[in-house]
Amino acid sequence: MASVSDLKAHLSRYLRLVRRGSEVQILDRGVPIARLVGLHGASESPDPRDKDRLDRLVKAGVLRRGSGSVRSILAEPPVVATRADLRRALEDDREDRL
Numbered sequence: 001m002a003s004v005s006d007l008k009a010h011l012s013r014y015l016r017l018v019r020r021g022s023e024v025q026i027l028d029r030g031v032p033i034a035r036l037v038g039l040h041g042a043s044e045s046p047d048p049r050d051k052d053r054l055d056r057l058v059k060a061g062v063l064r065r066g067s068g069s070v071r072s073i074l075a076e077p078p079v080v081a082t083r084a085d086l087r088r089a090l091e092d093d094r095e096d097r098l
Contacts, residue, residue: 001025007036020050025078032078 002024007014014024014036024036057063 001027001032003027004033020047023074030081032080 002010002014004026007024007026018024018036018038021038025032026034026036054063054065058065
């Protein structure tokens with residue numbers, strides 16, 4: 001997720017993520033307004049070094065490759081955050097320390 005201002009400030013970083021297959025949800029004042037996704041069949045292929053990095057992480061036991069598809073998760077509507085009472089949450093968290 002990226003706010004409009006963060007997207008404008010770091011567009012190259014988000015484009016790199018999208019190029020590698022990620023999807024970026026764009027928020028305007030905390031409200032989802034758009035998704036930035038890559039084009040299927042784009043001429044630029046992923047960095048071949050990424051596969052080597054992933055292979056090293058798997059071999060080291062840091063990473064375990066997934067076995068399923070995430071398409072169903074990505075198809076779900078985005079979660080809309082509700083406004084929480086931060087003061088109340090902090091008071092509840094600190095209750096045992098008073």
